[in-house]
Amino acid sequence: MLQIAKILKSNGTDGGILIGVRDIAVDQIDLKEPVFIYFDELPVPFFIQDIRQRGTSKAIVHLNDVTTFEDAEEIVGREIFIDAEFEEEQEEAFVGWTVLNRGEEYGVVTGVEPIPGNLCIYVGDTLIPLHEDLIISADPEERVLDLEIPEGL
Numbered sequence: 001m002l003q004i005a006k007i008l009k010s011n012g013t014d015g016g017i018l019i020g021v022r023d024i025a026v027d028q029i030d031l032k033e034p035v036f037i038y039f040d041e042l043p044v045p046f047f048i049q050d051i052r053q054r055g056t057s058k059a060i061v062h063l064n065d066v067t068t069f070e071d072a073e074e075i076v077g078r079e080i081f082i083d084a085e086f087e088e089e090q091e092e093a094f095v096g097w098t099v100l101n102r103g104e105e106y107g108v109v110t111g112v113e114p115i116p117g118n119l120c121i122y123v124g125d126t127l128i129p130l131h132e133d134l135i136i137s138a139d140p141e142e143r144v145l146d147l148e149i150p151e152g153l
Contacts, residue, residue, distance in 0.1 A: 001036060001043060001081040004029070010072035011060050017072050019061050019080060023119050026053040036081040043081065057132060099123050100146040102136070
């Protein structure tokens with residue numbers, strides 16, 4: 001399991017929750033795959049019924065079986081996970097992308113290092129953290145990733 005978000009607070013009276021997303025963009029969350037929340041040390045699957053992005057790293061979400069304010073309050077503070085196999089498929093999708101450094105060609109993604117909580121990509125022998133603060137833009141259709149790569153990498 002790989003943590004992708006944390007439930008920050010309830011939202012409204014219909015079971016909505018505000019989540020803070022990490023290491024994945026809101027639009028990369030596959031609504032056809034379940035997300036998991038741990039209860040008594042066991043992962044319980046939920047399907048996302050509705051997701052609306054709020055800013056760059058937050059979203060308002062409605063999960064199946066979370067339909068009241070009380071249900072939402074019960075899960076506030078918990079982490080949301082996805083199946084690691086599903087995440088590995090998404091990570092491998094970056095292989096072959098062209099990487100730009102502030103608009104200038106830097107190289108091609110040759111591999112991915114799924115360090116927990118800090119996805120990194122290999123461009124040649126250079127390991128670059130794929131953190132939201134470093135991403136200037138990403139174009140999935142053209143498979144181009146423009147980063148602000150810190151000096152010394």
